[in-house]
Amino acid sequence: MSVSDWxxxxxxxxxxxxxxxxxxxYLGCNGFFLKGSDGxxxxxxxxxxxxxxxxxxxMIPVPFDPHDVAEMDAVLATHEHTDHVHGPSQAPILESxxxxxxxxxxxxxVALEDEVWVDDxxxxxxxFTEVTEGDTFEVGEFTIHVEHSYDPDATHPVSYVIEHESGxxxxxxxxxxxxxFEALGEKYDIDLGVLAFGSIGNIDNKETGEPVRTxxxxxxxxxxxxxSDLQFDRFLPSHWDMWKGLTADPTVLHxxxxxFAYPERLEIIEIGDRVEL
Numbered sequence: 111m112s113v114s115d116w117x118x119x120x121x122x123x124x125x126x127x128x129x130x131x132x133x134x135x136y137l138g139c140n141g142f143f144l145k146g147s148d149g150x151x152x153x154x155x156x157x158x159x160x161x162x163x164x165x166x167x168x169m170i171p172v173p174f175d176p177h178d179v180a181e182m183d184a185v186l187a188t189h190e191h192t193d194h195v196h197g198p199s200q201a202p203i204l205e206s207x208x209x210x211x212x213x214x215x216x217x218x219x220v221a222l223e224d225e226v227w228v229d230d231x232x233x234x235x236x237x238f239t240e241v242t243e244g245d246t247f248e249v250g251e252f253t254i255h256v257e258h259s260y261d262p263d264a265t266h267p268v269s270y271v272i273e274h275e276s277g278x279x280x281x282x283x284x285x286x287x288x289x290x291f292e293a294l295g296e297k298y299d300i301d302l303g304v305l306a307f308g309s310i311g312n313i314d315n316k317e318t319g320e321p322v323r324t325x326x327x328x329x330x331x332x333x334x335x336x337x338s339d340l341q342f343d344r345f346l347p348s349h350w351d352m353w354k355g356l357t358a359d360p361t362v363l364h365x366x367x368x369x370f371a372y373p374e375r376l377e378i379i380e381i382g383d384r385v386e387l
Contacts, residue, residue: 125181135384138352164314186212189216189261194284280302303345307348308326
């Protein structure tokens with residue numbers, strides 16, 4: 111675990127914010143903080159690890175120290191990969207705030223069995239709640255629906271549809287396009303949606319160390335296909351900034367999206383930026 115490159119300004123900025131609707135901060139990789147107009151605060155897939163060099167090399171700053179997070183109502187995990195479920199990034203938030211952790215079964219296995227967060231941090235198993243597709247739960251002013259995600263590299267991924275009186279936010283984890291998304295696009299009126307986007311590159315094999323052609327995230331055509339089927343008003347691409355060899359230029363999505371009715375527009379931001387729902 112590294113020290114934050116930015117000190118504690120980001121957690122303090124979230125605490126001090128008084129949104130009129132919902133404010134959303136991009137944490138890099140696929141992480142986000144959300145804060146509603148009544149003060150409810152959520153985190154989705156916050157990750158401040160450095161990866162596993164030389165195989166996975168972090169290309170962006172570490173934007174906060176999880177020990178500096180003093181206010182959080184819930185942390186949501188989309189799937190079990192290390193950059194989405196990571197004890198050093200997430201357990202200190204649960205410890206200092208008492209937040210509830212919502213995750214599918216295989217993600218909970220990482221937290222409770224593989225990494226055993228409850229042994230290393232002052233947290234209890236009562237802070238962990240298993241979710242699966244079709245579930246709906248409330249966290250403060252937010253209503254959260256657990257929906258389908260298609261990520262063939264994960265064992266049990268989910269998406270989250272987060273409803274607030276001011277609008278609806280979608281986080282697809284590392285999903286690729288899927289035939290079920292057209293139905294979800296009809297079911298929800300998604301104001302702002304997040305999808306992972308990246309290039310295809312060479313990543314060292316874990317066993318041999320040899321570079322292997324690797325595709326972890328949607329290409330530009332796939333990302334726009336998913337955003338179109340989900341009928342996003344605004345599409346916020348994520349994950350394109352993170353790993354050496356798989357970074358991408360999100361501005362190319364403009365060219366691929368312009369002939370589609372959805373997404374209506376792109377919301378391209380960088381790590382640390384804040385947008386409003």
